[in-house]
Amino acid sequence: MNPEQHNNLDTLPDVVMPECPQRNLLRGQKALVTGANSGIGRSVALYLAKEGADVVVNYVFDDASAKEVVDEIKRKGGHAIAIKADVSNETEVQSMFASMLEEFGTIDILVNNAGLQSDAAFDEMTLEQWNKVINVNLTGQFLCAREAIREFKRRGVISEISCAAGKIISISSVHEVIPWGGHVNYAASKGGVMLMNKSLAQEVAPYRIRVNSVCPGAIRTPINRTAWETPEAYDDLMKLIPYNRIGEPVDIGRAVVWLASDDSDYINGISLFVDGGMTLYPGFAEGG
Ligand code: BGC
Secondary structure, eight states: OOGGGGGSGGGOOOOOOOOOOOOOTTTTOEEEETTTTSHHHHHHHHHHHHTTOEEEEEESSOHHHHHHHHHHHHHTTOOEEEEEOOTTOHHHHHHHHHHHHHHHSOOSEEEEOOOOOOOOOGGGOOHHHHHHHHIIIIIHHHHHHHHHHHHHHHHOOOTTTOSSSEEEEEEOOGGGTSOOTTOHHHHHHHHHHHHHHHHHHHHHGGGTEEEEEEEEOSBSSGGGGGGTSSHHHHHHHHTTOTTOSOBOHHHHHHHHHHHHSGGGTTOOSOEEEESTTGGGOGGGGTOO
């Protein structure tokens, strides 16, 4: 391959993700991924399973898509079950955790992924839209994290399994720091997630519990379809992404595996931006 070709911005090749070798980094660990029946959550569930974790595929709508993720994990020799629960409902979250503990015995990894958008101009936003987004994106992460922390503290470290008593990886967003007009409820929920996680990380670190966030930029999923599905929209999106490609769900799956594994054992309370440079103020590449 001629390296000069790649210096021409118009002829950058399409991204081809090399398959990572399977390392069994999470062998013997039990993971719960919320909102795991589509998009980022689905990829995270598949990657955790690939590294040897047993996975609970949480979902709230569409039984068939959750079953499809479970079946795919099983086809590849993994172990997974689907559990339906609305993460913003305390009773449903508690019974999901009870079912998981009954089935898997414990939890080592929680991936707080379930999230949604309900966009509107601020003066047109209903209280229902505000509450829905805060309830799922922020309160939902609180409710799941609380149940996980209770079990991590009860069980403590089992060194054959992991250096840590438990790991929470929260799927936040670049919008925990980038303001986003027209999406104020969403940005507020992710800003809340940021300080919830950093404060929680500080509180539970002495128990050897790690709490970190992954902050995706624009990832090709149904939540932001309008931002990438036409060539015009894609070109516009690229103005915000110095790395000049959209993110793929696997970009997030791999980052989550690393934060869940002992390879990142000394890392606690971070926000890991997986965004192709979206948080680098791309407008300043030529302006300012
Ligand atoms: C949002 C997407 C958006 C991305 C970058 C994500 O958190 O859910 O809709 O494309 O941030 O702006």
